Amino acid sequence: MAAASSPVSDTRPPLTVLIAAPRGFCAGVDRAIMIVERALEKYGAPVYVRHEIVHNRFVVDALRAKGAVFVDELDECPDGRPVVFSAHGVPKLIPATAQERGLDYLDATCPLVSKVHRQAERQVAAGRHILFIGHKGHPEVIGTFGQVAEGSMTLIETEADAEAFTPQPGQALAFLTQTTLSVDDTAAIVATLERRFPDIIAPKGEDICYATSNRQSAAKVIAARADAVLVIGAPNSSNSLRLVEVAERLGTRARLIQTAAEIDFDWIGDIKMLGITAGASAPEILVRGVVEKLAERFIVTEEEVRTTTEDMAFKLPRGLEAV
CATH class of the missing domain: 3.40.50.11270 (Rossmann fold)
Incomplete structure (x- = not known):
């Protein structure tokens, strides 16, 4: 009679995975x-x-x-x-x-981007020159500049740009922002503009979209607790790159990956707590894929860290609703 086999011990180390919420699709x-x-x-x-x-x-x-x-x-x-x-x-x-x-x-x-377009048109129609806070070459910036006549807007990327800008004599000013910027960076740039130009007209309501702000707030919470943070998103995604910066500014190691295949276990190292979030263009299936890949190396305990609940929905263009 064969001897009963002894249970195989699980040698995987434990890992608590803090999953930010909100995350992913907006x-x-x-x-x-x-x-x-x-x-x-x-x-x-x-x-x-x-x-x-x-x-x-x-x-x-x-x-x-x-x-x-x-x-x-x-x-x-x-x-x-x-x-x-x-x-x-x-x-x-x-x-x-x-x-x-x-x-x-x-x-x-x-x-929310269309709202910025309409504000640009209104400010230019009112005779104001727009200082647009954003990243050169980003499609949203190109699209917004393309709503008004050439020369109606100046791109401001940094606090240094805000300090250096010199308006034409008597020129009325307004500012607008790209919707996917760092909330903290943008606040610093806006503070510089408002200090230098006290009469500058601010946008009606916040231009940085609710989803960008919410994801950055959630990322700060998990980064404050985690030993490292993985951000799931594309390298050309502005809001995803900002999430990496948010974590790093809190002194936490952070890395952008597109899929589970890009996880570098040497970079993760021997840690106890890992944060995960996802940019606004990253589907939840990619988040699940990352957690499953981590479970191959670690005994994973998931903890969702929710900072707010989103219920925003936008209508489809006419003619597509009933398809």
């Missing part, structure tokens, strides 16, 4: 993805999308598999097929050109 990203999916249902494939609909390779690849074709410029879109504009917004010239060509187009610009 209402604007949900809406943008749904617009592409509904357009595919309504028109059939292919549906063209100018630029990445949101900054996440996993999302883009999933939509491409369903029949979306991602292009850099409108002239790559053939006549007779619909085109979707990304959540980051586009200059006015783009929909005007699409209209001239008779293309069916759907604007997936986040409504």
Whole structure:
């Protein structure tokens, strides 16, 4: 008779994983993805999308598999097929050109970005020069500058830029901001502008979107407790990069990864508590994949750290609601 086998001991070390909430998809990203999916249902494939609909390779690849074709410029879109504009917004010239060509187009610009566009138009119409706080080359910045005449806005990226800017004599000023900035950095830049230009007109309400602010607040809470933080997001995602900065400013090691495959266990090392959050374009399936990968090396105990609850939702463009 064979001897009973002894139980195999689990040699994995314990790891508490603090998962930030809110994290991942925001209402604007949900809406943008749904617009592409509904357009595919309504028109059939292919549906063209100018630029990445949101900054996440996993999302883009999933939509491409369903029949979306991602292009850099409108002239790559053939006549007779619909085109979707990304959540980051586009200059006015783009929909005007699409209209001239008779293309069916759907604007997936986040409504909170559209709000900034309208504010830019109003401030310029009122005769003010706009100081726009944002990151050079980001699609949202390009789209916002494209709402008004050239020369109507000046990009301010840093406190040094805010100190260096010299207005024209008698020039009235206003400021606006990109929606995905660091809350703390932006506050410092705004303070500099308001100190130098006491009459500068501020935006009506906060331009930095609720999702960006909420995710940064949650990241601060987990970073204060964790030995290290993983941020799930794309390297070209502004809001994801800001989450890394938020953790690092609290003295916590932080790293941006796109998927579980990018986890560096040597970098994680022998720690007891790891924080995880995800940028506003990163789907929850990527978060679960990271936790599952960690469980291969650690005995994982999950703890969700919720700082607020989000219930924001945005309407779809007319004609897509009932698809």
